[in-house]
Amino acid sequence: MHLSDPPLMRLRSASFGYADRVVVSGIDLDIHRGEVVALLGPNGSGKSTLVRGILGLTTQQGGEVQLFGRPRERFTEHTRIGYVPQRHSLSASVRATVTEIVEVGRLPHRPWWRPTSSEDRAIVRRAIEDVGLADRAREEVASLSGGQQRRVLIARALAGEPEVLVMDEPTAGVDRASQEALAGVLRRLVDRGTSMLVVTHELAALERVVSRIVCLDAGHVDFDGSAAAYAAHVAGHAAGSGHHHPDDVTPRRGHVIGAAPLDPAPREVAP
Amino acid sequence: MTDLLALDFMRQALLAALLAGFAAPLVGVFLVQRRMSLIGDGMGHVALAGVAVGVLTGQAPVLTALAAAVAAAVAIELIRASGRTSGDTALAVMFYGGIALGVVLIARSSAGTPANLTGYLFGAILTTSTTDIAVFAALAAVVLATTLLLRPRFFAVANDEEYARAVGIPVLGYNVLLAVLTAVTVVVSMRVVGLLLISALMILPNATSQLFARSFRSAMWWAVVIGVLCSVGGVVVSYSAETPSGGTIVLLAVGAFLLASTVTALGTRVRSAAHDRAERHDHEHGPDCGHPALGHEGHVDYLHDGHRHAAHEGHYDEHGQHTTVERR
Numbered sequence: 370m371h372l373s374d375p376p377l378m379r380l381r382s383a384s385f386g387y388a389d390r391v392v393v394s395g396i397d398l399d400i401h402r403g404e405v406v407a408l409l410g411p412n413g414s415g416k417s418t419l420v421r422g423i424l425g426l427t428t429q430q431g432g433e434v435q436l437f438g439r440p441r442e443r444f445t446e447h448t449r450i451g452y453v454p455q456r457h458s459l460s461a462s463v464r465a466t467v468t469e470i471v472e473v474g475r476l477p478h479r480p481w482w483r484p485t486s487s488e489d490r491a492i493v494r495r496a497i498e499d500v501g502l503a504d505r506a507r508e509e510v511a512s513l514s515g516g517q518q519r520r521v522l523i524a525r526a527l528a529g530e531p532e533v534l535v536m537d538e539p540t541a542g543v544d545r546a547s548q549e550a551l552a553g554v555l556r557r558l559v560d561r562g563t564s565m566l567v568v569t570h571e572l573a574a575l576e577r578v579v580s581r582i583v584c585l586d587a588g589h590v591d592f593d594g595s596a597a598a599y600a601a602h603v604a605g606h607a608a609g610s611g612h613h614h615p616d617d618v619t620p621r622r623g624h625v626i627g628a629a630p631l632d633p634a635p636r637e638v639a640p
Numbered sequence: 641m642t643d644l645l646a647l648d649f650m651r652q653a654l655l656a657a658l659l660a661g662f663a664a665p666l667v668g669v670f671l672v673q674r675r676m677s678l679i680g681d682g683m684g685h686v687a688l689a690g691v692a693v694g695v696l697t698g699q700a701p702v703l704t705a706l707a708a709a710v711a712a713a714v715a716i717e718l719i720r721a722s723g724r725t726s727g728d729t730a731l732a733v734m735f736y737g738g739i740a741l742g743v744v745l746i747a748r749s750s751a752g753t754p755a756n757l758t759g760y761l762f763g764a765i766l767t768t769s770t771t772d773i774a775v776f777a778a779l780a781a782v783v784l785a786t787t788l789l790l791r792p793r794f795f796a797v798a799n800d801e802e803y804a805r806a807v808g809i810p811v812l813g814y815n816v817l818l819a820v821l822t823a824v825t826v827v828v829s830m831r832v833v834g835l836l837l838i839s840a841l842m843i844l845p846n847a848t849s850q851l852f853a854r855s856f857r858s859a860m861w862w863a864v865v866i867g868v869l870c871s872v873g874g875v876v877v878s879y880s881a882e883t884p885s886g887g888t889i890v891l892l893a894v895g896a897f898l899l900a901s902t903v904t905a906l907g908t909r910v911r912s913a914a915h916d917r918a919e920r921h922d923h924e925h926g927p928d929c930g931h932p933a934l935g936h937e938g939h940v941d942y943l944h945d946g947h948r949h950a951a952h953e954g955h956y957d958e959h960g961q962h963t964t965v966e967r968r
Binding site for chain 2: 547
């Protein structure tokens with residue numbers, strides 16, 4: 370890590386929302402190379418709005434956003450950020466194989482008229498191996514489980530060879546076997562030095578990879594610090610007032626998915 | 641077949657059918673992917689108003705139809721991109737306004753006879769002029785080249801608009817371009833299948849190939865094969881059976897769809913009767929799960945407590961007790 374490097378992302382009193390509705394505001398946040406930041410918060414606290422805002426997908430209504438030292442409006446090196454959107458399943462209107470979806474991740478690297486190169490194909494193959502789906506590369510994505518589909522989306526982001534991964538709820542709606550595989554994939558990427566910003570509901574699944582926790586509540590950052598400090602913060606809140614973060618206080622919420630209003634219905638785990 | 645090809649108008653008709661059968665499914669697959677299967681229908685409605693303007697003013701109907709359809713295409717995408725809930729009704733106003741205007745204007749024009757109108761609505765390939773065929777060929781070439789060249793990007797945008805936007809792909813631009821290609825295809829296929837049936841040639845071959853293909857790529861090419869067979873076959877049948885080409889082509893495409901769904905349904909039944917699921921399975925097999933991977937009739941089985949497990953859709957199939965005999 371070079372200390373002279375600008376932070377990967379720098380937000381100064383930034384606010385984001387939709388049309389004329391402000392969802393998150395007053396956000397100050399620096400994310401540096403090598404950090405693995407978990408963005409926590411109850412449903413509706415604005416986690417997704419914030420990360421989507423950083424990527425330019427929701428309207429920025431004020432403040433300043435810098436990506437790799439450049440103001441977001443003038444940032445054009447989109448491939449440096451690997452985005453894993455929140456999806457409970459990939460579009461099933463037409464058939465597509467794992468490889469076909471992951472190949473999309475290479476597109477921003479080449480002009481529209483240039484066909485796929487053998488290097489592109491090698492990178493796609495490696496990205497699929499990295500998420501542990503090499504044996505399913507030629508299968509249709511619709512035939513995979515929810516967790517495997519999530520890993521396909523991670524592979525698509527990895528195929529872009531990004532410097533930071535931005536993930537929106539990678540573990541939501543994923544059965545346990547798949548969640549473990551997913552956590553393993555993330556651990557491997559972290560060991561390799563990949564920086565990450567992960568929106569999540571379930572810290573338990575990511576506990577061992579996260580280096581820093583940012584907690585949003587009602588559109589504002591209400592905690593920013595290490596995992597250990599966060600545990601103390603939660604304990605303090607739980608003892609002190611009615612204000613708490615139900616996701617994390619309740620021990621071993623683990624794989625109870627589908628309990629929150631915006632979560633998908635509980636997945637049926639194939640016997 | 642050779643005596644058919646000896647006829648000048650028949651050669652032209654078959655060429656037009658070939659172009660339409662090739663281009664329509666190629667564009668249509670992205671419409672299916674974006675769940676906009678009926679949009680071609682609406683463009684056909686608006687194109688009729690263009691045809692009528694051409695007939696009335698003495699311009700070439702093909703060109704005025706093209707102008708109307710392209711304008712409608714751009715309007716559709718801009719209305720959709722605005723994301724207003726009233727967008728859907730705005731499209732309805734445009735589509736029905738288009739076809740109503742077309743019918744009224746054609747009836748008012750001196751050249752307008754009921755037969756003429758029917759030709760545009762349902763296809764009248766045998767009365768197509770040589771100039772028209774030349775225009776169709778040029779347009780079809782543009783559609784084919786653009787679609788094939790930009791296929792990965794159209795796929796990316798239709799598959800996940802949000803991701804495409806996040807990585808800097810100009811989503812609106814590609815959506816407008818796809819809509820314009822759809823409009824051009826509507827006009828290219830206008831004389832072969834007719835403006836009311838146009839959507840069928842874009843959608844049905846894709847609906848059919850989706851039943852059995854295993855990847856986007858193979859589904860797309862199968863749709864092209866089905867589209868070409870139906871449109872060329874339909875023209876041949878319509879000549880000998882003296883039926884309108886458009887309806888004949890679409891009936892063939894419907895037949896292909898029904899045949900494919902029957903065959904695949906039977907196939908699924910046979911397969912599901914022949915396969916066992918492994919017991920409740922909380923573990924996910926993969927290249928580094930620790931269970932030995934074994935080749936088995938073209939797929940990979942994982943050896944799990946003496947049983948062979950093979951991934952199948954969201955579960956694992958039981959492929960029987962593993963005996964060491966095969967290994968020797």
